[in-house]
Amino acid sequence: MENVPNKILVSPQYDDVRLDNFLSKQFLLPKNLIYKEIRKGNIKVNKKKEKYSYRLKNKDEIIIFGNYQFLKVEQKTLPSHYIEKFKKAIIFKNKNYIVLNKWAGISSQSGTNINVSIDDIASQITFDDKKLHLVHRLDKDTSGLLILALDIKTSRYFLDLFSNQKIRKTYFAIVQNKKEIKNSGIINSPIIDKDKKLEAQTNYKLEKRISNNLSFIKLNPKTGRKHQLRIHCLEENFPILGDRKYYSKNIQNKIREKKLFLHAGEIEFIDSEKNLVKFKADLPDHFQKYLKKIS
Numbered sequence: 001m002e003n004v005p006n007k008i009l010v011s012p013q014y015d016d017v018r019l020d021n022f023l024s025k026q027f028l029l030p031k032n033l034i035y036k037e038i039r040k041g042n043i044k045v046n047k048k049k050e051k052y053s054y055r056l057k058n059k060d061e062i063i064i065f066g067n068y069q070f071l072k073v074e075q076k077t078l079p080s081h082y083i084e085k086f087k088k089a090i091i092f093k094n095k096n097y098i099v100l101n102k103w104a105g106i107s108s109q110s111g112t113n114i115n116v117s118i119d120d121i122a123s124q125i126t127f128d129d130k131k132l133h134l135v136h137r138l139d140k141d142t143s144g145l146l147i148l149a150l151d152i153k154t155s156r157y158f159l160d161l162f163s164n165q166k167i168r169k170t171y172f173a174i175v176q177n178k179k180e181i182k183n184s185g186i187i188n189s190p191i192i193d194k195d196k197k198l199e200a201q202t203n204y205k206l207e208k209r210i211s212n213n214l215s216f217i218k219l220n221p222k223t224g225r226k227h228q229l230r231i232h233c234l235e236e237n238f239p240i241l242g243d244r245k246y247y248s249k250n251i252q253n254k255i256r257e258k259k260l261f262l263h264a265g266e267i268e269f270i271d272s273e274k275n276l277v278k279f280k281a282d283l284p285d286h287f288q289k290y291l292k293k294i295s
Helices: 019-027 031-039 080-088 118-122 152-163 228-235 285-294
Strands: 007-009 043-045 061-064 090-093 097-102 143-149 168-176 184-187 191-193 196-198 202-211 214-221 262-270 276-280
Touching: 019 031, 019 043, 019 061, 031 043, 080 090, 080 118, 118 143, 143 152, 168 228, 168 285, 202 228, 214 228
Parallel strands: 143 262
Antiparallel strands: 007 061, 043 061, 090 097, 097 143, 168 214, 168 262, 184 202, 191 196, 202 214, 262 276
């Protein structure tokens, strides 16, 4: 057992990591204790009270008032098949970043009730002695393109691209529709997050009508709100097949699928060397098998 230090200077590798996840992962402090101490003002960042969801920045100073014991953290040991699966999922690599075709069913980051995440696997892999850094996230059940930077400079470059909507993302989905979907459209419904109404926009295009109540569509989000595509599809009365959170009770002959049919299939951006870069990821097996089965 050791004491948690009273002052912690955040290093670059923890840039954009949530405060609660950092304290929990680094010192094995219980989440309920962290939340309680943050509310009471006994844990501050740069001498100010912050929410537990605050995302840390390089050189932030975490101040902890109190004397807490923690277990010395040892790196999580992962079965080798996770490392192998991760490496096989890499579709591009250069000196600055890698592009991963993430499989469905694995979270991007660690959290409550998450045993293994992409971040956990990435922490045990280096390329040319460089550590991997997540620069954005996909939902656990969403498959597709995920970028990880190989240095802090590149990480900051991508964070800027994503925050300023300078990356064009294309998703593919199979949706259930009560009535015919228009060939294309724009969804502008705001997203409510923690009682705040946030502007959100998604463009969609019908790729193929599969049956009377199933369609294959392309989605281009202009903003990056939490669960934006899933919420927007539900609000337009064509919820994504396999979505067990955002679904419609009014759709007749509802098809139940265990997997979510949402895939981040294409991504396009200007890289740090001013080149236009495009990546594509094939649809996962559960998508392809389903399309073949019902065509």
